[in-house]
Amino acid sequence: xxxxxxxxxxxxxxxxxxxxxxxxxxxxxxxxxHVGGRLRERRTxxxxxxxxxxxxxxxxxxxxxKYESGANRMGASRLFEMAxxxxxxxxxxxEGMSDDVAASSPRQIMDRDTDxxxxxxxxxxxxxxTLELVRAFYKFPTTEMREQFTNLTQLLSAEEKAQKAAKTxxxxxxxxx
Numbered sequence: 001x002x003x004x005x006x007x008x009x010x011x012x013x014x015x016x017x018x019x020x021x022x023x024x025x026x027x028x029x030x031x032x033x034h035v036g037g038r039l040r041e042r043r044t045x046x047x048x049x050x051x052x053x054x055x056x057x058x059x060x061x062x063x064x065x066k067y068e069s070g071a072n073r074m075g076a077s078r079l080f081e082m083a084x085x086x087x088x089x090x091x092x093x094x095e096g097m098s099d100d101v102a103a104s105s106p107r108q109i110m111d112r113d114t115d116x117x118x119x120x121x122x123x124x125x126x127x128x129x130t131l132e133l134v135r136a137f138y139k140f141p142t143t144e145m146r147e148q149f150t151n152l153t154q155l156l157s158a159e160e161k162a163q164k165a166a167k168t169x170x171x172x173x174x175x176x177x
Contacts, residue, residue, distance in 0.1 A: 030100070031102070034070075034096075035074065036068045038092060039082060042088055044135065045135060050065060056085045
């Protein structure tokens with residue numbers, strides 16, 4: 001295609017002059033960030049390194065990092081390869097997507113700016129320590145050990161809530177005095 005002034009004007013007026021698939025501020029599209037987070041989640045749950053995933057599909061680990069962060073977008077064939085290597089369906093990468101993220105497709109973000117970092121904060125399953133905890137959990141050799149660990153976690157969580165409630169109660173009493 002010949003690049004001339006009229007073509008440049010149409011691209012600029014259509015709003016397509018910015019980097020494709022990015023928000024108005026230049027940040028990665030929240031949908032790409034979500035898909036990348038699910039890619040990282042699945043890879044980590046399987047105990048696979050970025051390097052081994054990259055090698056299995058002929059990429060560098062840096063390319064996998066960019067996919068996982070949402071900095072690079074995945075085409076359909078690449079998403080298919082990822083799903084095959086990670087032994088999952090393509091739909092896995094889109095599961096759990098919030099309505100806010102789903103509404104952030106490139107077409108819908110032409111005139112607004114969204115923050116993809118919110119998705120990782122809102123969804124604890126996208127956090128690395130959560131994924132590492134789940135992997136460690138499934139390394140317990142028996143169901144009994146997993147149940148004991150679950151009970152311990154619930155006990156610690158209840159204790160934390162009780163301590164916070166007591167602290168809040170003390171603060172409210174001292175504020176009234």
